[in-house]
Amino acid sequence: MDCKEIETLLIQALSLDEAHVTSDGSHFKVVAVGECFDGMSRIKQQQAVYAPLMEHITSGALHAVTIKTFTPTQWKREKVFNMPM
Template sequence: MECKEIESTLLEALSLEEVHVSQEGTHYKIIAVGDCFDGMNRVKQQQMIYGPLMAHITSGELHAITINAFTVTQWKREKVFNMPS
């Protein structure tokens, strides 16, 4: 699955400000930014991301996924540490 396809799937399904997806081999890293994560614990945040991707995960198309979810305020603070240089 292409990174841009994952990004567009998540942007269509969730109220996100930004989505960044990178890939190394079969491992995908997803950074999702949106105020929809406000007040949620990490498990709930990840469940929100997994939801729209579940068909691709169960088919084996997506295998290893790392998810980092941030509110817009958190992202302003954390962006410098999470974006590739």
């Protein structure tokens, strides 16, 4: 499974505004941005992202996944504070 396929899967499954996926070998990093995370605990946010990926994790197509979730408002703030100078 490649990064674009994971992005598409997550955007469709969770109605995300944005999904950014990078990989380093078999380790994938996911940044998911959507209103669906508003009011959810961090655990629930992680579970929401894992759910559509579970089939691929159990099959071994995805080995390791790191997830960061943001609402659109949080994502705007995150981008401002982490912009390179």
